[in-house]
Amino acid sequence: MGYILRKVVLFIITLWAAITLVFILPRLMPGSPVDAALGKLASAGVPITNAERAAIEAQLGAPHTSLLAQYGDYWNSIATLRFGTSYSFPSQTVAHTIGVALPWTVFLVGTTTVLAFIIGTLLGVYAGWHRAKLADSSVTIGATFFGAFPPFWLGLLLLYWLSFKYGWFPIKGGYDPGTTPNWSLSFVGDALYHSVLPGLTLAITTLSGWVFGMRNNMINTLGEDYVTFAEANGLRSRTVAMLYAARNALLPNVTAFGLALGALIGGTVLVEGVYSYPGVGNLLYLAVTNHDFPLMQALFLVITLSMLVAIFIVDLLYVRLDPRVRSST
Amino acid sequence: MRSLSRTRAAAVSACAVAVLAAGASACSNNSPGNSAGSSSGGGTLTIQGDAGNPTLVENFNPLSSAELGGTRLIYAPLETVSSVNGGYTPFLATGYKFTSPTTLVYTIRQGVQWSDGTPLTPADVVFTFDLLKKHTALDANGIWSQVTAVSAAGSNVTFTFKAPDVPFAATIAQTPIVPKHIWSTVANPVTFTNTHPVGDGPFMLGSFAPTQYTLTKNTKYWGASKIAPSSVVFPAQSTSQSTNQLDVSSGQFDWAYQFLPDIQRTYVNRDPATNHYWFPPGGTIGLYLNLTQAPYNNVNFRQGISLALNRATIAKKAVNGYMPAASTSGIILPNEQQWLSPSLPDQGMVSQNIPAAMAAFAKAGYKLSGGKLVGPNGTQATMTIVQPNNFTDWVAAATEISTELGKVGIKVSLDEPQYAQYSQTTQSGTFNAAMGGFGGTGIPYNDYNLALNSTYAAPVHTPTANNFERYSNPAVNQALATLAATTSPSAEKQATDRLETMMYQNLPIVLLYYGGSWGIFSTKHFTGWPSASDPYTLPTPYNYALLTVVTHLVKA
Secondary structure (H helix, E strand, O other): HHHHHHHHHOOOOOOOOHHHHHHHHHHHOOHHHHHHHHHHHHOOEEEOHHHHHHHHHHHHHOOOOOOHHHHHHHHHHHOOOOOOOOOOOOOEEHHHHHHHHHHHHHHHHHHHHHHHHHHHHHHHHHHHHHHOHHHHHHHHHHHHHHHHOOOOHHHHHHHHHHHHHOOOOOOOOOOOOOOOOOOOOOHHHHHHHHHHHHHHHHHHHHHHHHHHHHHHHHHHHHHHHHHHHHHHHOOOOOHHHHHHHHHHHHHHHHHHHHHHHHHHHHOOOHHHHHHHOOOHHHHHHHHOOOOHHHHHHHHHHHHHHHEEEHHHHHHHHHHHHHHHHHOOO | HHHHHEEEEEEEOOHHHHHHHHHHHHOOOOOOOOOOOOOOOEEEEEEEEEEEEEEEOOOOOOOOOOOOOOOHHHOOOEEEEEOOOEEEEOEEEEEEEEEEEEEEEEEEEOOEEEOOOOOOHHHHHHHHHHHHHHHHOOOOOOOHHHHEEEEEEEEEEEEEEEEOOHHHHHHHHOOEEEOOHHHHOOOOOOOOOOOOOOOOEEEEEEEEEOOOEEEEEOOOOOHHHHHOEEEEEEEOOOHHHHHHHHHHOOOOOOEEEOOOOHHHHOOOOHHOOOOOEEEEEOOOOOOOOOOOOOOOOOOOHHHHHHHHHHHHHHHHHHHHOOOOOOOOOOOOOOOHHHOOOOOOOOHHOOOOOOOHHHHHHHOOOOOOEOOOOOOOOOOOEEEEEOOOOOOOHHHHHHHHHHHHHOOOEEEEEEEOHHHHHHHHHHOOOOOEEEEEEEEOOOOHHHHHHHHHOOOHOOOOOOOOOOOOOOOHHHHHHHHHHHHOOOHHHHHHHHHHHHHHHHHHHHHOOOEEEEEEOOOOEEEOOOOOOOOOOOOOOOOOOOOOOHHHHHHEEEEE
C-alpha cells in the first residue's frame, strides 16, 4: 500500500512543521504576557502602576530561559501531554481548561456542520438537477442571500430580535447562569435551548457553501456521457440524479466536509463571542488577548491535530469512495 | 488612571449602537431578571459581574490580581476611599492619624469577628501586611516600597514610612485584610484560590457556578443590621460588548457598569420610574507626547498642539457627548472642584485658537509652508499616535486629533495595535504620541505623582508604567514632596495649586476630555445609589467602591 505509506510519511512531516509553527507564532506577537495582563487589568479599571507591573511579573514568572530551552520544554510538554499552567486559568491545568470547553464546541459546531452539510448538499443536488429552472434560482438566490451575512452580524440580529425584543431565547451563555454542567435532563434541555440561536446562526451562514459546491459539481457531472447514457436507457430520473450524478459529484464536497470537521475544533470565535458560548472559540480569543502562551500552544495544537487527522481520514476514505485513487497506487 | 476603564465602555460595536438606537425606544420587553427575591429580609441584589469567557475562574483570594469582583464584599479593608473626592468610609478601622509625617496609626474596630466566628484582632492586620512583604507578587500596590515596618499595640496598628507620604494612607486603607488563623497555614498564598473564603466583610460566598456566583449576608458582620440585601448575585459578562449592551438594556441588573449609547432611549425610557444612570467623569484622557523626542520636548510646540485642538469636538466624537472637554490642570471637574486653583484662567480650559497655535509653533521654530508645518531643519513635523485598538473612544479621539493637527500642517498617522503592544511601546518610551488616561484616584497627589514624578521616568527602553512620557521638572518634584509631607490643609492646597499651574503651563500631557464612569442603576429593589446629588463614590463596581455602595443601599 504505497499510497497509505506516502500519506503517513506526509502526515508526520506536516505534523512536525505544524507543531513547530504553533510554538513560534505566539512568540512573534508584539508585547509580553505581562503587558497583556496589564491590559486586562486596565480594561477592568485597575490603575496601572509600576508596583502592579512588578507584582504581575512575579506572579507570571515570565520566561527568562532561551527560546531553544523553551522549545525543548514545549516538546516535553507535548510528549507528556502536560501543557503547564495557563496564565488565564492559573488554578487549572491547561488540559482541564480545554477539556471543559471542547465538548460544547464539538457539540454545537459538529451538529450544525453535519446538518448544514446534509441539507446544503441535498439542496445542491436538487438545484443542480433542476438547473436554470425556478427551483434552481430560488435555491441559489436564497443561499447567496444568507451566505452573504457575516456570522457575527446575523448573530447580533437574531440576538436583538429573538432574545432581546421578544424574549424567546436567552441573551447569553451556554446554560442558565447559576447551574453547573451535569447530565440531568433539565440541564441538557436547558443547554439545548441555549444552543438554538448560535446553532441557527452557524447553520444559516455555512449552508450556502455546501449548496454551491454541490450544485456546480452536479452540473458538471450531468454533462458526462454516462449520465446521458443512463437517461437514454430510460432509468428513473431520481435514480440518475442520486446514483449516477450525485454519487460522483459528492467527492469534492466530502473533502470539504473533512476540512470543515477538522476546523470545527477551532470553534467560531465571533459567533461564540456574540452568544457568550462556553466553547473553544471563546477560549482561543481569551488566550490570544492574554498572550497566554501555554493555553495558546495547547489550543493551536489541538486545532492543528484535529485538522491533520481529518485530512488524513478523508485521504483514506477516498480509497473507498473513488476507485481511481485505488488504481493509481 | 482608572480612566482606562472606559475602554469597556468604549468597546462599542457600531452595529449594536445602531440596532439599539433604532429599536429600543419601541421595545416593550420588561425585565424578568429578578425573581429570586428572598423572603428572608432584603432580597437579592444583582450586579453585572466579571467577564467570564468561557467560564469564570473561581478565585476569592483578595490579595491576588485575578480575584473575582465579589471578593471585595467578602474582605473589607480598613477603610474605603472615594475616587470622587478622596473621602474615607471606615470599615475595619475606626480612623487613622499621622503622629509624624512618617508614622501612621490606624485604630482597629473592637468586637469584629471573622465569618467563622473567630475574633479579628490587630494581629490579623499585621499578619496581612507581613504576607505582602514576604510575597512581592501579592504587593500590587507597592506597600513595601513605602513602608518599613508594621506593628500592633493595643487596638492600634502603626505603619512606619521610609519617607513622608501622607496620601499613602489611602493605599494602606484599601488593603484587604485576611485571617491569620487560616492564611498562616496556606502553603503558597500567591496561587491560593481560596474557594472557601472566611472574611470580615458584609457577605460570604453562597454558591459558585461557572457563569454566576452568589454571596449571602454574613450575619457575623459588625454592621450586619444595616446591610439591606440578603444576597448578591454576580452573573458573568460576555466578551462581546454588543451582547453586554443588550443584556444591560434588558434591565436584569440592579447595578451595571456599561457604556450605552443614547442611554435615555436604550435604558431609562424602558422603565423611567426605576431606571437611572449616573455618568460622572472618572479620569482625564490626554495626548501623551514623548518628552525625550524633539519637537515634543519643546513646550512651545506642545502649546501649539494644545491650542490647535478643539477639545469639545474631540470629546463629542469620543464619548457621544456624555463627557465634556477637560480642564488642562489635571483637576477633574466637578468632582474635585475644591482643589481647583483660583488663579487658573477659565478653570484651566483651553479653546481652539489657530492663530495662537501658529504663534506658539513659530516660537518653537516651526512655520507653515505650502500647507506643511516645517521645522528649522526644513522637514515637516510628523507624529504617530498609538492607542489600543479595542479602546474605541481613544481611537475616535485620535482620529479627530489627526484631522485637526493635519489642518495646521502636521503629518499625523495612527497606530492601533493590541493593548499588549501599546503597553510595551508606551512603557519602553519608543512612541511619538499616545492616547492615555490621567488621574482618577480622587487624591490629587496620587494623580500628579504617578504621572509626573521624575523618579519614575526610566531611560528609554526600560519599561515604566508611570510617567511614561518621561517628564522631569525639579519644581514639580518639589511640590510633590511638599504635598506628600504635609497634613495641613492650606499647605496641601498651595502645593496642589502649584502643580495645577505647572500642568497648565508646561503641558507635560495634553489633557483633552474626561473619561466617563458608566454607572447604570435600577431602584426597583434598592435605593441609595451614588448620584450627582449624592456623589459619595464613583459608580465603579470593579474596585472597593463596590463595598462602599452595597453597604450604602436601602431596600426600596
